[in-house]
Amino acid sequence: MTSEESLTNKLLLLYLLENAETPMGDTKLHKLAFLSERNMNFQAEKGFNYNFIKLEWGPFSTDLKKDIDELVNLGLISRVVHSPTDRGRFILSTFNNILQRNSSFLDKIQKVNRDYAHLERDELVKIVHDMENPEKPWTTIHNTPKGKYILKRLNYALDDKIFQLTEDEIASLEIYFDQELFDSLVASLEEAKCKPAVVL
């Protein structure tokens, strides 16, 4: 996965949690991200970039799980039952221009949240199980063997609409999604206010 894809995933994940307006655990978050990506892929929109397999509780993505853990460790979303922290919201407001520019991706997330975020986890799992498998539409997710792919991320194609990030936005997001670098850079800028630099 490219840095651009990874940063897009994290930004959209934060947005999904903020827009849902309800804290949720890993299982529910997986379903909502799956449904959002499925709707994006149907429209050939490359937003979320996760591969999902079918497990006991429905769609599961190893990369999504890693991102959730990373956002928790970065202090951007709360642990166990997830919702954005103040720092997570700070990132969303800082990069609001990126989100607004890519509003068609947000529309998909908003619709999924409107339709499904209010449901109890078990109810949502049942609904998703009864849906057709996007990779094999002649069968349902329920009837798909465990461990099989049910949604694959889009590869770059000329006719895909891609979540747009500029080079400088990628550079900035790399800092904001790297707490150690972010803190170090802030500390360096603060140091410059009280300590003179030396000639190199």
Place this chain on the structure above:
Amino acid sequence: MILYELYITEKAQKQLDKLKKKAKIRWDAIQELLKKMREDPFIDTLELQDPLFKKLRRAKTEDDRIFFQICENCRSNSTIMKLRQCIDCADIPENGIKIFETDVRNNVYDKHKKR
């Protein structure tokens, strides 16, 4: 051609010193980058636009990143000057570049030693 003069914060200097001791190949790559920055800091570097780090520039080697400010750019923008407030601003010439950060954390050893 007027060359830019490089200034570096104590913190960034320590990061570079550490790299010199432990990862000479990466240090050499940064020296090459600094040489290019002296000649033209706009080439192969990009300017950050987010509110907190606005106008800082980033240069990259294969493994490491440098974050710096071109002083004349800072001085031409009062918002940025208020944000930076470098204590030594008056002592740094117009053709100065200040290096704030050399992000060299990632496993401070060379990946491939030259044989």
